[in-house]
Amino acid sequence: MILSSQFPDTSFIEAAFAEAVAAGERGEVPIGAVIVKEGQIIARSGNRTITDHDPSAHAEIAAIRQAGAILQSQRLVDCDLYVTLEPCAMCAAAISFARIRRLHFAASDPKGGGVLHGGKFYEQPTCHWKPQVNHGEGSEASAKLLQDFFRARRG
Protein backbone atom coordinates (compact mmCIF):
# COMPACT_ATOMS: atom_id res chain seq x y z
CA MET A 1 0.00 0.00 0.00
CA ILE A 2 1.77 3.06 -1.26
CA LEU A 3 -0.43 5.31 0.87
CA SER A 4 0.29 3.66 4.20
CA SER A 5 3.60 5.36 4.60
CA GLN A 6 2.34 8.67 3.29
CA PHE A 7 -0.72 8.89 5.53
CA PRO A 8 0.25 6.84 8.58
CA ASP A 9 -2.59 8.04 10.80
CA THR A 10 -5.06 9.26 8.28
CA SER A 11 -7.23 6.45 7.07
CA PHE A 12 -9.91 9.01 6.23
CA ILE A 13 -7.71 10.93 3.82
CA GLU A 14 -6.62 7.55 2.48
CA ALA A 15 -10.29 6.66 1.88
CA ALA A 16 -10.85 9.99 0.13
CA PHE A 17 -7.79 9.29 -2.01
CA ALA A 18 -9.24 5.90 -2.99
CA GLU A 19 -12.41 7.71 -4.16
CA ALA A 20 -10.24 10.10 -6.17
CA VAL A 21 -8.46 7.20 -7.87
CA ALA A 22 -11.80 5.54 -8.69
CA ALA A 23 -13.10 8.82 -10.14
CA GLY A 24 -10.06 9.10 -12.38
CA GLU A 25 -10.63 5.56 -13.61
CA ARG A 26 -14.15 6.63 -14.66
CA GLY A 27 -12.69 9.56 -16.61
CA GLU A 28 -13.73 12.09 -13.98
CA VAL A 29 -11.27 14.59 -12.50
CA PRO A 30 -9.64 12.52 -9.73
CA ILE A 31 -10.85 14.18 -6.56
CA GLY A 32 -12.44 12.26 -3.71
CA ALA A 33 -14.16 12.99 -0.42
CA VAL A 34 -15.50 11.16 2.61
CA ILE A 35 -17.70 12.32 5.48
CA VAL A 36 -17.03 11.00 8.95
CA LYS A 37 -19.34 10.97 11.96
CA GLU A 38 -18.37 9.47 15.30
CA GLY A 39 -15.27 7.90 13.81
CA GLN A 40 -17.11 6.15 10.97
CA ILE A 41 -17.25 6.99 7.29
CA ILE A 42 -20.94 7.60 6.51
CA ALA A 43 -20.59 8.88 2.92
CA ARG A 44 -17.94 8.73 0.21
CA SER A 45 -17.71 9.91 -3.38
CA GLY A 46 -15.43 10.95 -6.17
CA ASN A 47 -16.27 13.62 -8.72
CA ARG A 48 -19.37 12.70 -10.71
CA THR A 49 -19.94 15.74 -12.94
CA ILE A 50 -19.58 13.88 -16.22
CA THR A 51 -21.34 10.69 -15.14
CA ASP A 52 -24.30 12.56 -13.64
CA HIS A 53 -24.48 15.43 -16.16
CA ASP A 54 -24.31 17.67 -13.12
CA PRO A 55 -21.75 20.48 -12.77
CA SER A 56 -22.46 20.60 -9.04
CA ALA A 57 -21.52 16.95 -8.51
CA HIS A 58 -18.05 17.61 -7.16
CA ALA A 59 -16.86 14.96 -4.70
CA GLU A 60 -17.69 17.10 -1.68
CA ILE A 61 -21.26 17.89 -2.73
CA ALA A 62 -21.90 14.31 -3.86
CA ALA A 63 -20.77 13.11 -0.42
CA ILE A 64 -22.80 15.80 1.38
CA ARG A 65 -25.93 14.73 -0.51
CA GLN A 66 -25.32 11.11 0.46
CA ALA A 67 -24.83 12.02 4.11
CA GLY A 68 -27.94 14.22 4.08
CA ALA A 69 -30.00 11.32 2.76
CA ILE A 70 -28.60 9.01 5.43
CA LEU A 71 -29.08 11.45 8.30
CA GLN A 72 -32.39 12.74 6.85
CA SER A 73 -31.23 16.30 7.37
CA GLN A 74 -29.57 19.11 5.45
CA ARG A 75 -27.49 19.80 8.59
CA LEU A 76 -24.66 17.31 9.04
CA VAL A 77 -24.18 17.86 12.76
CA ASP A 78 -20.82 16.73 14.21
CA CYS A 79 -19.63 15.55 10.81
CA ASP A 80 -16.15 16.06 9.37
CA LEU A 81 -15.29 16.14 5.66
CA TYR A 82 -12.01 14.88 4.18
CA VAL A 83 -11.21 15.78 0.58
CA THR A 84 -8.12 15.39 -1.58
CA LEU A 85 -8.13 18.96 -2.97
CA GLU A 86 -8.97 22.38 -1.58
CA PRO A 87 -12.70 22.91 -2.10
CA CYS A 88 -13.80 25.42 -4.75
CA ALA A 89 -16.11 28.32 -3.89
CA MET A 90 -19.17 26.17 -4.59
CA CYS A 91 -18.07 23.35 -2.30
CA ALA A 92 -16.69 25.65 0.40
CA ALA A 93 -20.11 27.26 0.67
CA ALA A 94 -21.95 23.91 0.57
CA ILE A 95 -19.72 22.66 3.41
CA SER A 96 -20.70 25.74 5.41
CA PHE A 97 -24.42 25.32 4.68
CA ALA A 98 -24.15 21.66 5.76
CA ARG A 99 -22.67 22.80 9.10
CA ILE A 100 -19.65 20.52 8.66
CA ARG A 101 -17.61 20.67 11.87
CA ARG A 102 -14.12 20.13 10.46
CA LEU A 103 -12.78 20.28 6.94
CA HIS A 104 -9.55 18.48 6.09
CA PHE A 105 -8.16 18.91 2.61
CA ALA A 106 -4.95 17.55 1.17
CA ALA A 107 -3.57 19.61 -1.75
CA SER A 108 -4.21 23.33 -2.08
CA ASP A 109 -5.60 24.69 -5.36
CA PRO A 110 -4.40 28.15 -6.36
CA LYS A 111 -6.25 27.90 -9.70
CA GLY A 112 -9.70 27.03 -8.43
CA GLY A 113 -9.72 26.88 -4.63
CA GLY A 114 -12.20 28.86 -2.58
CA VAL A 115 -10.85 28.40 0.95
CA LEU A 116 -7.28 29.74 0.78
CA HIS A 117 -7.73 31.29 -2.67
CA GLY A 118 -10.19 33.37 -4.68
CA GLY A 119 -13.08 34.70 -2.61
CA LYS A 120 -11.93 32.79 0.52
CA PHE A 121 -15.51 32.08 1.49
CA TYR A 122 -14.93 31.44 5.18
CA GLU A 123 -13.40 34.89 5.59
CA GLN A 124 -16.42 36.72 4.15
CA PRO A 125 -19.17 38.43 6.15
CA THR A 126 -21.59 36.47 3.94
CA CYS A 127 -20.34 33.22 5.54
CA HIS A 128 -22.43 32.32 8.57
CA TRP A 129 -20.79 29.02 9.54
CA LYS A 130 -17.07 28.36 9.34
CA PRO A 131 -15.72 24.84 9.83
CA GLN A 132 -12.39 24.22 11.49
CA VAL A 133 -9.93 23.82 8.61
CA ASN A 134 -6.86 21.57 8.43
CA HIS A 135 -4.88 21.01 5.27
CA GLY A 136 -1.70 19.64 3.83
CA GLU A 137 -1.75 16.02 4.92
CA GLY A 138 -1.71 13.81 1.83
CA SER A 139 -1.02 16.81 -0.35
CA GLU A 140 1.76 15.34 -2.49
CA ALA A 141 -0.05 12.17 -3.50
CA SER A 142 -3.29 14.03 -4.22
CA ALA A 143 -1.56 16.69 -6.31
CA LYS A 144 0.41 14.06 -8.24
CA LEU A 145 -2.78 12.13 -9.02
CA LEU A 146 -4.28 15.27 -10.58
CA GLN A 147 -1.07 16.19 -12.43
CA ASP A 148 -0.79 12.71 -13.93
CA PHE A 149 -4.46 12.78 -14.94
CA PHE A 150 -4.23 16.09 -16.78
CA ARG A 151 -0.86 15.18 -18.32
CA ALA A 152 -2.37 11.96 -19.70
CA ARG A 153 -5.38 13.88 -21.08
CA ARG A 154 -3.15 16.40 -22.82
CA GLY A 155 -0.91 13.65 -24.13
Place this chain on the structure above:
Amino acid sequence: MILSSQFPDTSFIEAAFAEAVAAGERGEVPIGAVIVKEGQIIARSGNRTITDHDPSAHAEIAAIRQAGAILQSQRLVDCDLYVTLEPCAMCAAAISFARIRRLHFAASDPKGGGVLHGGKFYEQPTCHWKPQVNHGEGSEASAKLLQDFFRARRG
Protein backbone atom coordinates in the same frame (compact mmCIF):
# COMPACT_ATOMS: atom_id res chain seq x y z
CA MET B 1 -52.24 38.80 -11.96
CA ILE B 2 -50.33 41.02 -9.61
CA LEU B 3 -47.07 40.25 -11.40
CA SER B 4 -48.19 41.30 -14.84
CA SER B 5 -47.79 44.96 -14.15
CA GLN B 6 -44.56 44.50 -12.24
CA PHE B 7 -42.81 42.36 -14.84
CA PRO B 8 -44.45 43.42 -18.10
CA ASP B 9 -41.89 41.81 -20.39
CA THR B 10 -40.34 39.28 -18.12
CA SER B 11 -42.33 36.11 -18.16
CA PHE B 12 -39.19 34.24 -17.15
CA ILE B 13 -38.71 36.18 -13.93
CA GLU B 14 -42.45 35.75 -13.42
CA ALA B 15 -42.01 31.98 -13.76
CA ALA B 16 -39.10 32.03 -11.31
CA PHE B 17 -41.27 34.02 -8.92
CA ALA B 18 -44.02 31.37 -9.18
CA GLU B 19 -41.42 28.73 -8.19
CA ALA B 20 -40.42 30.90 -5.23
CA VAL B 21 -44.04 31.16 -4.07
CA ALA B 22 -44.49 27.39 -4.39
CA ALA B 23 -41.29 26.82 -2.38
CA GLY B 24 -42.57 29.07 0.40
CA GLU B 25 -45.82 27.12 0.48
CA ARG B 26 -43.77 23.97 1.08
CA GLY B 27 -41.99 25.66 4.01
CA GLU B 28 -38.80 26.21 2.02
CA VAL B 29 -37.15 29.61 1.77
CA PRO B 30 -39.11 31.23 -1.10
CA ILE B 31 -36.55 31.50 -3.86
CA GLY B 32 -37.18 30.24 -7.38
CA ALA B 33 -35.26 29.78 -10.61
CA VAL B 34 -35.86 28.82 -14.22
CA ILE B 35 -33.46 27.95 -17.02
CA VAL B 36 -34.24 29.10 -20.53
CA LYS B 37 -32.86 27.79 -23.81
CA GLU B 38 -33.95 29.12 -27.19
CA GLY B 39 -36.79 31.06 -25.62
CA GLN B 40 -38.25 28.06 -23.77
CA ILE B 41 -38.13 27.19 -20.09
CA ILE B 42 -36.39 23.81 -19.89
CA ALA B 43 -36.02 23.55 -16.09
CA ARG B 44 -37.64 25.19 -13.07
CA SER B 45 -37.32 24.80 -9.33
CA GLY B 46 -37.73 26.42 -5.98
CA ASN B 47 -35.47 25.80 -3.00
CA ARG B 48 -35.57 22.15 -1.95
CA THR B 49 -33.00 21.96 0.84
CA ILE B 50 -35.47 20.82 3.53
CA THR B 51 -37.51 18.53 1.30
CA ASP B 52 -34.45 16.83 -0.17
CA HIS B 53 -32.26 16.85 2.97
CA ASP B 54 -29.70 18.52 0.72
CA PRO B 55 -28.00 21.82 1.63
CA SER B 56 -26.92 22.21 -1.99
CA ALA B 57 -30.49 22.10 -3.29
CA HIS B 58 -30.90 25.84 -3.74
CA ALA B 59 -33.29 26.77 -6.53
CA GLU B 60 -30.46 27.50 -8.97
CA ILE B 61 -28.64 24.21 -8.44
CA ALA B 62 -31.87 22.19 -8.47
CA ALA B 63 -32.73 23.80 -11.83
CA ILE B 64 -29.19 23.25 -13.17
CA ARG B 65 -29.42 19.54 -12.28
CA GLN B 66 -32.75 19.27 -14.09
CA ALA B 67 -31.38 20.99 -17.17
CA GLY B 68 -28.24 18.83 -17.13
CA ALA B 69 -30.38 15.70 -17.06
CA ILE B 70 -32.49 16.98 -19.95
CA LEU B 71 -29.54 18.08 -22.09
CA GLN B 72 -27.44 15.09 -20.98
CA SER B 73 -24.51 17.37 -20.29
CA GLN B 74 -22.94 19.23 -17.40
CA ARG B 75 -22.47 22.18 -19.77
CA LEU B 76 -25.69 24.11 -20.34
CA VAL B 77 -24.66 25.74 -23.61
CA ASP B 78 -26.64 28.84 -24.65
CA CYS B 79 -28.79 28.64 -21.53
CA ASP B 80 -29.89 31.58 -19.38
CA LEU B 81 -30.83 31.37 -15.71
CA TYR B 82 -33.45 33.57 -14.02
CA VAL B 83 -33.61 33.59 -10.24
CA THR B 84 -35.50 35.70 -7.72
CA LEU B 85 -32.51 36.42 -5.43
CA GLU B 86 -28.82 37.11 -5.97
CA PRO B 87 -27.06 33.72 -6.04
CA CYS B 88 -24.89 32.78 -3.07
CA ALA B 89 -21.23 31.80 -3.52
CA MET B 90 -22.20 28.15 -4.04
CA CYS B 91 -24.73 28.92 -6.75
CA ALA B 92 -22.65 31.62 -8.42
CA ALA B 93 -19.87 29.06 -8.88
CA ALA B 94 -22.26 26.33 -10.04
CA ILE B 95 -23.68 28.75 -12.64
CA SER B 96 -20.14 29.35 -13.86
CA PHE B 97 -19.29 25.64 -14.00
CA ALA B 98 -22.52 25.04 -15.97
CA ARG B 99 -21.41 27.65 -18.52
CA ILE B 100 -24.67 29.58 -18.16
CA ARG B 101 -24.68 32.35 -20.76
CA ARG B 102 -26.71 34.99 -18.93
CA LEU B 103 -27.74 35.28 -15.30
CA HIS B 104 -30.71 37.45 -14.39
CA PHE B 105 -31.49 37.91 -10.73
CA ALA B 106 -34.19 40.03 -9.11
CA ALA B 107 -33.35 41.11 -5.55
CA SER B 108 -29.80 41.59 -4.34
CA ASP B 109 -28.67 39.85 -1.13
CA PRO B 110 -26.14 41.75 0.99
CA LYS B 111 -26.33 39.08 3.71
CA GLY B 112 -25.60 36.01 1.63
CA GLY B 113 -25.02 36.98 -2.00
CA GLY B 114 -21.91 35.89 -3.87
CA VAL B 115 -22.16 37.94 -7.07
CA LEU B 116 -22.29 41.55 -5.88
CA HIS B 117 -21.36 40.69 -2.28
CA GLY B 118 -18.95 38.55 -0.28
CA GLY B 119 -16.28 36.90 -2.40
CA LYS B 120 -17.84 38.19 -5.68
CA PHE B 121 -17.00 34.97 -7.46
CA TYR B 122 -17.11 36.32 -11.01
CA GLU B 123 -14.44 38.89 -10.17
CA GLN B 124 -11.95 36.31 -8.87
CA PRO B 125 -9.00 34.88 -10.81
CA THR B 126 -10.32 31.46 -9.72
CA CYS B 127 -13.43 32.04 -11.89
CA HIS B 128 -12.91 30.69 -15.39
CA TRP B 129 -16.36 31.41 -16.90
CA LYS B 130 -18.32 34.54 -16.18
CA PRO B 131 -21.93 34.81 -17.35
CA GLN B 132 -23.42 38.11 -18.44
CA VAL B 133 -25.22 39.43 -15.37
CA ASN B 134 -28.43 41.50 -15.23
CA HIS B 135 -30.26 42.27 -12.05
CA GLY B 136 -32.95 44.36 -10.44
CA GLU B 137 -36.03 43.47 -12.47
CA GLY B 138 -38.66 42.00 -10.15
CA SER B 139 -36.58 42.95 -7.15
CA GLU B 140 -39.34 44.45 -5.00
CA ALA B 141 -41.77 41.55 -5.26
CA SER B 142 -39.01 38.99 -4.67
CA ALA B 143 -37.62 40.81 -1.65
CA LYS B 144 -41.10 41.27 -0.19
CA LEU B 145 -41.84 37.56 -0.57
CA LEU B 146 -38.74 36.74 1.47
CA GLN B 147 -39.42 39.43 4.07
CA ASP B 148 -42.98 38.20 4.59
CA PHE B 149 -41.76 34.61 4.86
CA PHE B 150 -39.18 35.35 7.54
CA ARG B 151 -41.54 37.70 9.37
CA ALA B 152 -44.18 34.96 9.53
CA ARG B 153 -41.60 32.45 10.78
CA ARG B 154 -40.45 34.78 13.52
CA GLY B 155 -44.06 35.60 14.41
